[in-house]
Amino acid sequence: MSGNITRPDRTVTTKEAILSAAEQLFAEHGVFAISNRQVSEAAGQGNNAAVGYHFGTKTDLVRAIVRKHTEPIEEHRMRLLADHSGSTELRDWVSCLVRPVTEHYADLGSASWYARFGAQVMTDPTLRIIMREESLSSPSLQTIIEGFDRCLSDLPPEVREQRGEMARHLMVHGCAEFERTLADGRTGPRANWYDYGTGLIDAIVGIWQAPVTAQHIR
Secondary structure, three states: OOOOHHHHHHHHHHHHHHHHHHHHHHHOOOOOOOOOOHHHHHHOOOOOOOOHHHOOOOOHHHHHHHHHHHHHHHHHHHHHHHHHHOOHHHHHHHHHHHHHHHHHHHHOOOHHHHHHHHHHHHHHOOOOOHHHHHOOHHHHHHHHHHHHHHHOOOOOOOHHHHHHHHHHHHHHHHHHHHHHHHHOOOOOOOOHHHHHHHHHHHHHHHHHHHHOOOOOOO
């Protein structure tokens, strides 16, 4: 009959409900504090085995959530790269790194959870590998890394590694905190995700361009 929901449609709807419920619960409580049963219940599934049936292990579920967001972020990134291809300006490459992420958060609206989910995942030594694997598989991110290489060739390798880690922490945890601020309806350091992205770009450019103090052997 016309208007009936087919089995494939029900499967897609069920999987989307599970992904949304898991993302929120993991963002609020951490990945390993939440059971598959709790995710199934939050997704409105009477079958407590629904998570395992549709996704497999909890690690597989985390990867599926990451991949759900990777594609739209990649689309934003490709558009920016088209504007900055071949640039020798560090700020352009930092913008290509930051703007696609903050624009995606803006697209999600005030009820988003992904920034806080990402912060939870990145604090776990095992799960953070998933985030890095999915990110580094992006062709556009490789292009950005090459742009950084051209702009930062004078920095010693150990300094670049340390500052890269600082930039990652700033993006992950700064965005998570701003997302929480917006969700709580509080006034944040910036009015919206675009303005927050601008401040983030300023800070990361400053980190990369900060002077390097000579190391002394003690």
